Amino acid sequence: MDAIxxxxxxxxxxxxxxxxxxRQKEKQYVGFATLPNQVHRKSVxxxxxxxxxxxxxxxxxxxxxxxxxxxxxxxxxxxLLNAEERINQTVEIIKHTVDIEEKGVKLKLTIVDTPGFxxxxxxxxCWKPITDYIDQQFEQYFRDESGLNRKNIQDNRVxxxxxxxxxxxxxxxxxDVEFMKALHEKVNIIPLIAKADCLTPNEIKKLKDRxxxxxxxxxxxxxxxxxxxxxEDEEFKQLDKELKECTPFAVxxxxxxxxxxxxxxxxxxxxxxxxxxxxxxxxDFVKLRxxxxxxxxxxxxxxxxxxxxxxxxxxxxxxxxxKLAQDNRMESPIPILPLSxxxxxxxxxxxxxxxxxxxxxxxxxxxxxxxxxxDQ
Amino acid sequence: MSEAVVPDNxxxxxVGGLYGEKAGGPVVDFSYVxxxxxxxxxxxxxxxxxxxxxxxxxxxxxxxxxxxxxxxFKSKVSRKSVLATGxxxxxxxxxIKSISHDIEEKGVRMKLTVIDTPGFxxxxxxxxxxxxxxxxxxxxxxxxxxxxxxINRKKRxxxxxxxxxxxxxxxxxxxxxxxxxxxxxxxxxxxxxxxVIAKADTLTLEERDFFKKKIREDLRANGIDVxxxxxxxxxxxxxxxxEKIREMIPFAVVGSDQEYQVNGRRLLGRKTKWxxxxxxxxxxxxxxxxxxxxxxxxxxxxxxxxxxxxxxMYRVRRLNENNTVVAHANGIPEHHLAAHEM
Numbered sequence: 001m002d003a004i005x006x007x008x009x010x011x012x013x014x015x016x017x018x019x020x021x022x023r024q025k026e027k028q029y030v031g032f033a034t035l036p037n038q039v040h041r042k043s044v045x046x047x048x049x050x051x052x053x054x055x056x057x058x059x060x061x062x063x064x065x066x067x068x069x070x071x072x073x074x075x076x077x078x079x080l081l082n083a084e085e086r087i088n089q090t091v092e093i094i095k096h097t098v099d100i101e102e103k104g105v106k107l108k109l110t111i112v113d114t115p116g117f118x119x120x121x122x123x124x125x126c127w128k129p130i131t132d133y134i135d136q137q138f139e140q141y142f143r144d145e146s147g148l149n150r151k152n153i154q155d156n157r158v159x160x161x162x163x164x165x166x167x168x169x170x171x172x173x174x175x176d177v178e179f180m181k182a183l184h185e186k187v188n189i190i191p192l193i194a195k196a197d198c199l200t201p202n203e204i205k206k207l208k209d210r211x212x213x214x215x216x217x218x219x220x221x222x223x224x225x226x227x228x229x230x231x232e233d234e235e236f237k238q239l240d241k242e243l244k245e246c247t248p249f250a251v252x253x254x255x256x257x258x259x260x261x262x263x264x265x266x267x268x269x270x271x272x273x274x275x276x277x278x279x280x281x282x283x284d285f286v287k288l289r290x291x292x293x294x295x296x297x298x299x300x301x302x303x304x305x306x307x308x309x310x311x312x313x314x315x316x317x318x319x320x321x322x323k324l325a326q327d328n329r330m331e332s333p334i335p336i337l338p339l340s341x342x343x344x345x346x347x348x349x350x351x352x353x354x355x356x357x358x359x360x361x362x363x364x365x366x367x368x369x370x371x372x373x374x375d376q
Numbered sequence: 377m378s379e380a381v382v383p384d385n386x387x388x389x390x391v392g393g394l395y396g397e398k399a400g401g402p403v404v405d406f407s408y409v410x411x412x413x414x415x416x417x418x419x420x421x422x423x424x425x426x427x428x429x430x431x432x433x434x435x436x437x438x439x440x441x442x443x444x445x446x447x448x449f450k451s452k453v454s455r456k457s458v459l460a461t462g463x464x465x466x467x468x469x470x471x472i473k474s475i476s477h478d479i480e481e482k483g484v485r486m487k488l489t490v491i492d493t494p495g496f497x498x499x500x501x502x503x504x505x506x507x508x509x510x511x512x513x514x515x516x517x518x519x520x521x522x523x524x525x526x527i528n529r530k531k532r533x534x535x536x537x538x539x540x541x542x543x544x545x546x547x548x549x550x551x552x553x554x555x556x557x558x559x560x561x562x563x564x565x566x567x568x569x570x571x572v573i574a575k576a577d578t579l580t581l582e583e584r585d586f587f588k589k590k591i592r593e594d595l596r597a598n599g600i601d602v603x604x605x606x607x608x609x610x611x612x613x614x615x616x617x618x619e620k621i622r623e624m625i626p627f628a629v630v631g632s633d634q635e636y637q638v639n640g641r642r643l644l645g646r647k648t649k650w651x652x653x654x655x656x657x658x659x660x661x662x663x664x665x666x667x668x669x670x671x672x673x674x675x676x677x678x679x680x681x682x683x684x685x686x687x688x689m690y691r692v693r694r695l696n697e698n699n700t701v702v703a704h705a706n707g708i709p710e711h712h713l714a715a716h717e718m
Contacts, residue, residue, distance in 0.1 A: 059548020273651020
């Protein structure tokens, strides 16, 4: 709020330069406190995008949860397979994209679904299609980034993966551990306890403790919430602490609206009571939604760009340079990706640009030398 | 039991019959032989001998099999034989173990044995996870067979054969998983299977009906014959009763061995923030139907099918295997011997 007021004052100052005396004390403000505002306005115009992956066995309530989180109906035309068809099913990757707008802010949401994961009798390496997909997105971004036309890069990298742990077990199963270990360095993993309405509060607590223990034991790096700055207010710090102690979140989703305590809420109607999805004492859905959308969406994107993508990039470049060294070719200053379909035209173009770059580099060196001599 | 022949043309009312005292008086039931008194004799003998029932619970890890065992014992079948575990959470079962309880009700004694199996399907590669359980069932048949072909047989062969196997299906709400199909297909050939939907408090009533329908379709499509099997219905009365049961299969059960106060009574249930689920309330879950099926109404039928059909199949197979050894020695081709898939 202060920034806006400041901005207004500055505008006034620019328009009415005569009224200086009263504004003497504002001479010390340069005015860059309004920068966040400018960024804000620009982003709102541009819109945001977010890619969310949901993984887990079938029947864990993944689609219901996604619909509840974003208040959409993404899975209207989905056809569920029956038992015989599922015997021969392999893991697929399906993308659904939806554009949501709220209070002038546009979000392009992509949900990556993984039907068939963990459903077969033999689930060896059932996570491979998923890791391949994530690597493919990184590779595509890497190519685009190193390419020549960078204006409209499409960011399809997966920003977050919600992993659904069944509530029926006694903790993490081997397939859960293997999946999370295969993915924890490629994507932000947020483990969730699915269908939490079949557990009593005591059972939920025991299961959460057990899962946290096993995550530590196996060294799985799930997404960590960033630490609060020391100058945040107490309330925020308290909320943040509660959030951290609540992981993994025990969630319930619902596609239906029921009548409870005189209000219409999203919930599930049982003969013995009504479960309200948005009731904090019933499940952690609200916490998940707040964390995922309202407070940490940007941080998830940042961690994906700064940590996971950079890891991939570093690995990729290392592999390339070691390959180049093996081929005994001269190392180019800028790593050039071997294109999958080497087009003669583009190869020529690249060679030309390469030479241009070399020439420019030499000119720069010469100029620097001249300046250096001049100084001396 | 052969039909009782009623001799109705034997005596004329004028002459005194077997029980008639007055000749020429009001018609007494002279034609009554009293064969139906045999029912009373059987009943008395059965009460003295007592009944035995062996139930096995099979299913994926964490579906509440051990809890259901406890519920079965704590429910109205017998409040007296309460398991003295004081733990709130039942630990993970790691090996097949049998627990027997002697229950008595109105002078009838029953030895109920529940065989608890460790959960399967935990590993990444679950092929052949059904083998330990198949082996256990076949071992019980083998033990009985050995007793039976003994020269000096015991008067009453101890029956440790598995009469009924309760298969727990996880409540995903969509359809049967490939692992469940494989497991049930193999089990249904050697033992009576009663499939149940485990932890059914996670499904609303509509979801439950939809799921049951899907499961029945899947079972039919895969040729899995669950108890009560259609081919063993003896007469129309049986068929009617069994049709009703077949429409309810699989039962949606919720297990609990904790008691809570509900409306002034202490009931077995699960307490959550939004309500208490009563295990024995048929509006909440179908545990009462399962218990009645197993113990109150169909117990004898289950045992009969096990001994006369499943056990006989095993016996024929085993004896043929022995014959094969002899046949090979005699050069008889074995392609006509029934080869039964494991």
